[in-house]
Amino acid sequence: MSKLKWTSALAGGVLAALAAGSAAQACEVTVGLVLELTGPAGQYGQAGAKSVEMAFRDLNDAGGVLDGCKLVTDTRDSQSQGNVAVDQATQLVNIKKVPVIIGGIISSVSIPILTSVTAPAGVVQVSPASSSPTLTQLARDGKTGGYFFRTITSDALQGTAAAKYAIDQGLKKLAIIHVNNDFGVNMVREFSSAFEKLGGTITSTTPYNEKQASYSAEASAAMAGEPEALYLVSYPVDGATIARAWISQGGPQTFLLNDGMNSTDFIESVGAKFLDNAFGTSSGTTPTKSTEYFNGTYKDFSGGIEPSAPAADRSYDAGAIVGLAIAKAGSAEAHAIKAAIPQVVAADGEPIFAGKDEFAKALELIKAGKPIKYEGVIGPVGFDEYGDITGPFRLWRISSGEVTTVGQMSAEDVMTLKDELAGK
Numbered sequence: 091m092s093k094l095k096w097t098s099a100l101a102g103g104v105l106a107a108l109a110a111g112s113a114a115q116a117c118e119v120t121v122g123l124v125l126e127l128t129g130p131a132g133q134y135g136q137a138g139a140k141s142v143e144m145a146f147r148d149l150n151d152a153g154g155v156l157d158g159c160k161l162v163t164d165t166r167d168s169q170s171q172g173n174v175a176v177d178q179a180t181q182l183v184n185i186k187k188v189p190v191i192i193g194g195i196i197s198s199v200s201i202p203i204l205t206s207v208t209a210p211a212g213v214v215q216v217s218p219a220s221s222s223p224t225l226t227q228l229a230r231d232g233k234t235g236g237y238f239f240r241t242i243t244s245d246a247l248q249g250t251a252a253a254k255y256a257i258d259q260g261l262k263k264l265a266i267i268h269v270n271n272d273f274g275v276n277m278v279r280e281f282s283s284a285f286e287k288l289g290g291t292i293t294s295t296t297p298y299n300e301k302q303a304s305y306s307a308e309a310s311a312a313m314a315g316e317p318e319a320l321y322l323v324s325y326p327v328d329g330a331t332i333a334r335a336w337i338s339q340g341g342p343q344t345f346l347l348n349d350g351m352n353s354t355d356f357i358e359s360v361g362a363k364f365l366d367n368a369f370g371t372s373s374g375t376t377p378t379k380s381t382e383y384f385n386g387t388y389k390d391f392s393g394g395i396e397p398s399a400p401a402a403d404r405s406y407d408a409g410a411i412v413g414l415a416i417a418k419a420g421s422a423e424a425h426a427i428k429a430a431i432p433q434v435v436a437a438d439g440e441p442i443f444a445g446k447d448e449f450a451k452a453l454e455l456i457k458a459g460k461p462i463k464y465e466g467v468i469g470p471v472g473f474d475e476y477g478d479i480t481g482p483f484r485l486w487r488i489s490s491g492e493v494t495t496v497g498q499m500s501a502e503d504v505m506t507l508k509d510e511l512a513g514k
Contacts, residue, residue, distance in 0.1 A: 129170025249280025
């Protein structure tokens, strides 16, 4: 071969290799994650990030999306602060051009991302754990563009469920201490209305600001009126500090807790011996094959995080639904993904569960143009016109340092009770 021909062949081979490498690199779909990796809700965000990564791992092992493209994450820390979250989300949307953001975990992070970044830009946002009723209202007011979804039930129902559970446990004279943000204010408003209509008495309501060194003043203020128990609406770190202040000042060791207090860190920080009269509610689950798979796999994948960690289960489902929706959409365009999200949990679809083999089955059905119904770790879900799901509420208590499920309330039962209390 002449030098000229050899050089041309070599150049052609190099160009082909470069082109192939470029194509492989380009064949990735990046999804943005804005999660609370640090700050008061850091435990939630760390668990959630690992869950989404696991869902994407499973989808990639099943063959990937869009003819073999890999799902990858660009994960940013909101630091549990709305302004930081907006900055990170803006970078992901404007610079990285992501079509989807998963996050935040807490409502005070999700709401500013939605109103300042994703809704104006027409980018899909899926929150695994933001439960504020404000998010529903924004959708009702036409301010989300239909781009917002969440895999947790609204506090508009959970507050009522918590009130009924409190009364059923004999907790009829409560003080309330709550985080002073959208989540805390809305949860307490819904709870207080239902609790008083059910015959309960609220002796005091004390808001607090996050990340204080001490909450002695708040605990002292909440003692007014001689309450029989404390309803603590908080996150694990601040919540433990508040609970310790309450106990040290002689407050009764009987607690009603929100879902965020279903945390081993909270229990260990306060001390299990002080929490044997602690009750709580969470957005519940209906176990499926996905639940069994997740519970048996997640701890090893995550490096030791328990599958019961707050937001872990529903974050896997958020990742799975987003990934399947990208496959269903046939493109990484936000408007197509938005339309596809309800379609991958279609009521008439073939049931699909978590894990590589099930996702491989789902991808084949999607290619064949057949409907699928992803039944997740938290159970079968469907989205209404506002991006909300309906589901059961888990009733639990702490006993000997362990969280034990003691019952469940269906969404239908809670809605019926809510209507009765409203006089409908």
